[in-house]
Amino acid sequence: MQNQSPPAARVVVDGLAFGESPRWHDGRLWVCNWGTGEIIAVDAHGNSEVMLRVPAVLPYSIDWLPDGRLLVVSGREGLLLRQEADGSLVTHAALRGLSKRPWNEIVVDGRGNIYVNGGGPAPAAGQHFGPGTIVLVTRDGKVRQVADAIAFANGMAVTPDNKTLIIAESHANRLTAFDIASDGSLSNRRIWADLDGYPDGICLDAEGAVWYADVPNKHCVRVREGGDVLQTVTADRGCFACMLGGAGRKTLFITAAEWRGFEHMTSDARTGQVLGIEAPAPGVGWPG
Template sequence: MTSAPASVWSLAAPLLEGPVWVARDAALWFVDIKGHRVHRYDPATGDRRSWAAPGQLGFVLPAASGGFVAGLQTGLARFDPADGSFTPLVDPEPERPGNRMNDATVDPAGRLWFGTMDDSEAADTGAIYRLAADGRCIAASPFVSITNGPAVSPDGRTLYHIDTLGGVIHACDLAADGSLANRREFARIPNEQGYPDGPTTDAEGCLWVGLYKGSAVRRYAPGGQLLETVRFPVDAITKIAFGGPDLKTVYATTANKHLSPAEKAANPHAGDLFAFRVAVPGVAGTLIREGA
């Protein structure tokens, strides 16, 4: 019952990332990291809006207090779409100016989890962090070059994070206090099949993973078995998000920064926003709860 992915917003962007369905305005929000843009897509009206960011940003996620928390290269910031402003909150890695923010999620308790990475995609300087109630950013993973995720299971008991260049998806037990234990290999993807990018879970607890240079997204069972592969007409899928009234419309961000000018001309939809339909819905997103 999975439909073929189709482009719904022609952007031909260098690096789209971080799609998130925001129920309070029934719209999809996502970013263009290299293009320094925040995008909003309303599928009901077709309305498309964009905001300029002050630098590279990996995500914008909605906060319970209103507005969004954004992951800029210079640290976490509050983003207000009303005036387009970005107000700094905290820099998790002031000693690593060559790093930037990449992917992020909010767990069922309202805690923000996010990852950093080496912007040159070479040094093992990126890690997964949790934003603590007191405003500290607590490192929660080994250091790798490119982190992706995290994603959290619907019951809030398992956290997944990805070593993209290593091709490894990790799973951890997530405790009620936000601590992690029992880190283990969930799945491994050989580089020749694509690089695991952003992860997302659905209502059955299955993990969906975009493949950069793999022309697909994969769906894994909670036990790590590969259940389904959705093929794309472009090769770099960075992440998906479930949206729409029934959470059965899947939106996928893609990229073209790795393509030559000739390859971009031959692949005009690379870097677009895509959508397709699925049988199993996603999980309603949680707002970031300050002090969680």
């Protein structure tokens, strides 16, 4: 049974384009501000700072290697970039040989294995996205595909024990789980939760639940394995992604913006926000 909805989330930051790929890192929330090429960091008081400008408009996403170096997926260019100590960006891995389609999200697990999703074959006529894939970039730099036929690959998360990867399949209305082998391979594909919605960005909490953002339904939902809804946070605009951070990682941060369709994602409208609300359980696993 669904619990009573909590109070409305507060606005932490306003005036963004499209906030995506939020990550809690080094005491601040980092956000990819799609449409601008900016990666920003936001502190607990809502003060934001542009940390990096990347040669990409959208999509692009971020995470960190275990040694602290920033990784950036430049989606349309098919490149995984790495920021060096001097601030420069170099190519960490080239993904174009696996697919000419844009790449989307990234998660780095606790062992340093990098998972990137998106790509895949060309979409059918009239569709924006074809079936997506997941590729693995190992610690020694080798790249290989580890899953395919993902129905619009979106947010990913890895459990604290590094044994399970969960991915949002937006067009299949579900969260899907894989077992992670010692070499980073994925197996035992299964439905983690069927959903009444369209999951986008996701994150994990210490009670084994997943939060997922949902653009058309303008909310962020906490579910347990099997699909039982535990909590819903509503907004007045589409919710693109979420991340648990803040003190004790008990604040749910949501990136939200008015959705006007794919053709208007690079407009001058600045309806993007970061929302924040206290969560019932702290964040765990990766990203974050």
